[in-house]
Amino acid sequence: MLSLAIHSNKGGVGKTTIGVNMAMLLAQEGKNVCLVDFDFAGPNLFTFFNKINVTYLNEYFWNEKAVDECVYNLKDDYNLKGNLFICLADPSSESVTATLELDTVAGMKMLQDAMKLKNILRKKPYEVDFLIFDNTPGLGVINVNSFLVTDTILFLIKFSNSDINGTVNLISGLIDVLNNETAIIANNIPPEHLVNESEVRNLEKLVVGKIKEQTGVDISFLGWLPTDKELQSIEYMNAVKNLNGEETERVIHAVTLPDHPMMMALRKVIKKLP
Ligand SMILES: Nc1ncnc2c1ncn2[C@@H]1O[C@H](COP(=O)(O)OP(=O)(O)O)[C@@H](O)[C@H]1O
Ligand SMILES: [Mg+2]
Numbered sequence: 001m002l003s004l005a006i007h008s009n010k011g012g013v014g015k016t017t018i019g020v021n022m023a024m025l026l027a028q029e030g031k032n033v034c035l036v037d038f039d040f041a042g043p044n045l046f047t048f049f050n051k052i053n054v055t056y057l058n059e060y061f062w063n064e065k066a067v068d069e070c071v072y073n074l075k076d077d078y079n080l081k082g083n084l085f086i087c088l089a090d091p092s093s094e095s096v097t098a099t100l101e102l103d104t105v106a107g108m109k110m111l112q113d114a115m116k117l118k119n120i121l122r123k124k125p126y127e128v129d130f131l132i133f134d135n136t137p138g139l140g141v142i143n144v145n146s147f148l149v150t151d152t153i154l155f156l157i158k159f160s161n162s163d164i165n166g167t168v169n170l171i172s173g174l175i176d177v178l179n180n181e182t183a184i185i186a187n188n189i190p191p192e193h194l195v196n197e198s199e200v201r202n203l204e205k206l207v208v209g210k211i212k213e214q215t216g217v218d219i220s221f222l223g224w225l226p227t228d229k230e231l232q233s234i235e236y237m238n239a240v241k242n243l244n245g246e247e248t249e250r251v252i253h254a255v256t257l258p259d260h261p262m263m264m265a266l267r268k269v270i271k272k273l274p
Contacts, residue, residue, distance in 0.1 A: 005143075005150045006156065007154065008157070009167045026129075027084035029082065033084050033132065035085070039134055041136045049088070055070045057090075067120045085126060155171070157184060157186050158188055159188075168210065183221075184220070184222065188225065189224050222272045
């Protein structure tokens with residue numbers, strides 16, 4: 001099993017979007033995947049799966065519900081070759097507030113339960129090949145727990161000075177205490193900047209070099225994901241429809257536009273996963 005925490009310095013860089021699409025692409029290839037909403041401070045995975053009825057993972061961590069009750073298999077809903085299990089976090093304000101007030105003892109208990117969760121998902125009937133945690137940005141007890149139960153931290157960055165520098169700071173704060181492999185993906189890049197192969201390779205080297213120089217960490221650069229203009233337009237139109245009282249569903253381009261350049265780029269990234 002490969003376990004990944006999708007992480008970032010700031011919110012809104014595309015963790016949940018990449019997590020959902022990556023999980024779909026892997027399950028389309030026949031892999032068994034489990035995607036866990038570990039963003040208890042800002043749950044978001046549920047927004048892709050409005051119609052799905054499953055017990056929130058909060059109930060496992062804080063109310064001792066069985067893991068089986070908190071796992072939903074999307075295989076039949078999306079006609080997938082492999083199993084795609086999802087665990088959703090509770091978006092209610094009470095649940096979000098409760099997780100923000102987590103103390104050290106509760107944090108330790110959560111870590112033990114997260115390890116148990118991983119062991120359960122490793123075995124039958126799940127036999128998960130890829131376990132993916134969709135994190136809250138920045139640092140915090142819950143994030144540190146996600147790092148302690150995963151092999152690899154996958155950092156998503158926007159190509160801006162503030163995000164690159166913030167990510168470097170985040171990594172330098174983490175490496176002294178953690179043992180994870182690290183990888184990086186640049187997301188939401190205007191496609192016109194991705195045309196010149198050698199320029200892109202050179203930038204990759206500069207980013208990797210900067211991280212090595214400032215943190216000592218050998219990070220692997222997994223790839224570049226272009227801005228998905230169609231996705232932005234659909235989200236805008238859905239917001240307009242919603243405001244006019246019409247129901248909409250969030251799109252997953254791995255399902256609705258599998259040949260989109262963003263999905264082709266994500267498939268290349270997946271091939272490079274450790
Ligand atoms: N490559 C991309 N192209 C266009 N829009 C994107 C891309 N990646 C993410 N987004 C958009 O950015 C917003 C934030 O994405 P999200 O996955 O929720 O970020 P995070 O989980 O890091 O907070 C969403 O509206 C999403 O559709
Ligand atoms: Mg998110």
